[in-house]
Amino acid sequence: MKLSFKEKVYKVAHDIPKGKVATYGQLACLVGNKKAARAVGLFMKNNSDRSVVPCHRVVAANGALTGYSFGRGSATKKKMLEKEGVIFKGQKVDLSKSQWKKIV
DNA sequence: CGTATGACTAGCT
DNA sequence: CAGCTAGCCATAC
Numbered sequence: 001m002k003l004s005f006k007e008k009v010y011k012v013a014h015d016i017p018k019g020k021v022a023t024y025g026q027l028a029c030l031v032g033n034k035k036a037a038r039a040v041g042l043f044m045k046n047n048s049d050r051s052v053v054p055c056h057r058v059v060a061a062n063g064a065l066t067g068y069s070f071g072r073g074s075a076t077k078k079k080m081l082e083k084e085g086v087i088f089k090g091q092k093v094d095l096s097k098s099q100w101k102k103i104v
Numbered sequence: 105c106g107t108a109t110g111a112c113t114a115g116c117t
Numbered sequence: 118c119a120g121c122t123a124g125c126c127a128t129a130c
Contacts, residue, residue, distance in 0.1 A: 004127090005126085006127075025112065028112085033125090033126065033127085035112090035124085035125045036125075037113065037126080038111090038112045038125070038126055038127080039110090039112090039128075040112075040126090042109080042110050042111075042112095042126085042127065043111095043127085043128085045110070045111050046110095047111095055111085060111080060112070060113085061113060061114090062113090065111095066112080068111065069111080107129105108129090109127105109128090109129090110128100112126095113124090113125090114122105114123095114124090115123090116122085117119105117122105
């Protein structure tokens with residue numbers, strides 16, 4: 001079975017461990033199209049698995065909490081991440097400490 | 105198939 | 118530091 005880009009994105013996103021976050025570009029790179037960060041975000045928005053896929057563990061390349069049209073948006077997202085152990089720097093995620101690094 | 109859309113990113117001013 | 122532009126991609130219609 002051939003996984004669609006979107007399927008891969010969901011798969012990788014689901015692989016993000018608790019307390020860690022990944023950037024759209026990173027996910028895009030993991031699925032094979034590092035320039036498809038846009039498409040990645042698109043799937044997160046059209047997510048049907050928002051309760052299944054930890055889309056809240058996906059942030060912008062600079063650690064900003066972009067998007068997230070769930071709950072109170074970035075507020076809820078930030079809360080969830082902080083609760084999971086993600087380090088925050090002001091209003092952004094401290095990628096230097098909480099960016100997920102896929103171990104292959 | 106062509107157009108429109110979007111939770112992106114990097115570079116410049 | 119903030120704002121803007123251009124480039125790139127997959128999906129839906």
